[in-house]
Amino acid sequence: MSTEFPRVDTPSRAAEDAALRRHARLTKPLGSLGRLEALGAWVAACQDRCPPTPFARARVVVFAGDHGIAASGVSAYPSEVTGQMVANFVAGGAAINVLAAAAGATVRVVDMAVNADTPVGDHKIRRSCGSIDREDALTDEETRAAIATGRAIADEEVDGGADLLIAGDMGIGNTTPAAVLIAALTGAEPVAVVGRGTGIDDQTWMRKAVAIRDALRRARAAGGDPVALLRTSAGADLAAMAGFLAQAAVRKTPVILDGVVVSAAALVAEDLAPGASKWWVAGHRSVEPAHALVLEQLELEPIVDLGMRLGEGSGAAVALPVLTAAVRVLAEMATFDEAGVSTAAGD
Numbered sequence: 096m097s098t099e100f101p102r103v104d105t106p107s108r109a110a111e112d113a114a115l116r117r118h119a120r121l122t123k124p125l126g127s128l129g130r131l132e133a134l135g136a137w138v139a140a141c142q143d144r145c146p147p148t149p150f151a152r153a154r155v156v157v158f159a160g161d162h163g164i165a166a167s168g169v170s171a172y173p174s175e176v177t178g179q180m181v182a183n184f185v186a187g188g189a190a191i192n193v194l195a196a197a198a199g200a201t202v203r204v205v206d207m208a209v210n211a212d213t214p215v216g217d218h219k220i221r222r223s224c225g226s227i228d229r230e231d232a233l234t235d236e237e238t239r240a241a242i243a244t245g246r247a248i249a250d251e252e253v254d255g256g257a258d259l260l261i262a263g264d265m266g267i268g269n270t271t272p273a274a275v276l277i278a279a280l281t282g283a284e285p286v287a288v289v290g291r292g293t294g295i296d297d298q299t300w301m302r303k304a305v306a307i308r309d310a311l312r313r314a315r316a317a318g319g320d321p322v323a324l325l326r327t328s329a330g331a332d333l334a335a336m337a338g339f340l341a342q343a344a345v346r347k348t349p350v351i352l353d354g355v356v357v358s359a360a361a362l363v364a365e366d367l368a369p370g371a372s373k374w375w376v377a378g379h380r381s382v383e384p385a386h387a388l389v390l391e392q393l394e395l396e397p398i399v400d401l402g403m404r405l406g407e408g409s410g411a412a413v414a415l416p417v418l419t420a421a422v423r424v425l426a427e428m429a430t431f432d433e434a435g436v437s438t439a440a441g442d
């Protein structure tokens with residue numbers, strides 16, 4: 096599969112308008128469900144159907160990979176944690192397992208570049224990736240293969256009945272490439288994108304700031320090509336995520352975005368497949384400073400803001416019940432006519 100994406104359609108304006116008209120007929124004061132009304136209308140637009148259908152198969156795909164830059168000491172945790180957490184996902188003991196189950200979603204884990212053998216390595220492109228402050232993360236071939244893998248996984252999931260997709264990340268050090276991608280695509284200064292990640296101390300923060308500054312110099316030299324940017328500054332996990340998010344839009348499947356790592360991949364995906372962001376909603380606001388830059392650039396308003404900074408798809412999973420509630424309101428509430436309730440004076 097190539098890295099050329101077909102044109103992305105926009106979600107149905109007609110279904111969205113029908114949903115907003117339906118909201119005016121449901122037994123509540125006009126506008127009283129606040130943003131739930133627009134969220135339900137967005138799902139109606141994605142499904143091209145009013146009322147929208149409650150999600151039957153919400154699916155989280157966690158893309159795991161190690162990062163060469165972790166050897167520079169940019170994280171509070173060692174790289175071995177990536178592979179160990181993959182085993183934890185498979186065993187069902189991670190935060191995303193619990194949060195997805197609580198929201199009625201299931202979890203799939205894909206090892207794109209973990210620096211260890213894992214039981215989910217069928218799609219592995221390589222072990223870890225280059226240290227992006229001084230070398231490319233991937234070769235051109237590896238980059239294209241990773242994007243194609245992400246696309247193929249989105250296709251597999253949609254063909255398997257998934258009607259709502261969430262991407263998650265697992266990879267020690269991955270907030271560093273995420274910050275670099277975001278700075279490269281928003282024009283932000285390095286210092287504006289350096290976050291605390293797993294909870295780094297001030298000395299680690301300074302090392303991370305230097306790594307981001309050096310990597311950003313290389314990222315900017317790559318020019319505006321999204322595939323070249325993924326090659327120089329991302330890694331196979333982030334490249335696959337970008338392919339996955341772009342392909343979800345091609346397949347007209349709504350996506351809840353997670354925090355800074357997934358959103359960095361989303362920013363690249365919007366360049367790979369312009370218009371893809373219309374198929375995405377922001378699940379939450381991560382405390383990572385670079386996340387706000389993506390939300391602003393893609394004009395996305397997070398559903399929840401709980402001070403979370405985990406990744407794995409956790410912020411998106413927490414937002415899923417809100418989106419489900421928005422859909423069910425449109426699908427299940429009675430209208431004024433049906434319930435015999437009087438409408439506003441003057442109607």
Ligand SMILES: Cc1cc2ncn([C@H]3O[C@H](COP(=O)(O)O)[C@@H](O)[C@H]3O)c2cc1C
Pocket residue numbers: 169170171172176180264265266267268269270271291292293294295405406407
């Ligand atoms: C036990 C554990 C579970 C995680 N789940 C997600 N992350 C998240 O934190 C890491 C990114 O932060 P940094 O760039 O500071 O390394 C990634 O592994 C990300 O997926 C975790 C991190 C740890 C330690």
Ligand SMILES: O=C(O)c1cccnc1
Pocket residue numbers: 270292293353354355356357381382383386403404405406407
């Ligand atoms: O916002 C995120 O995705 C995030 C934040 C900290 C660590 N890992 C991921």
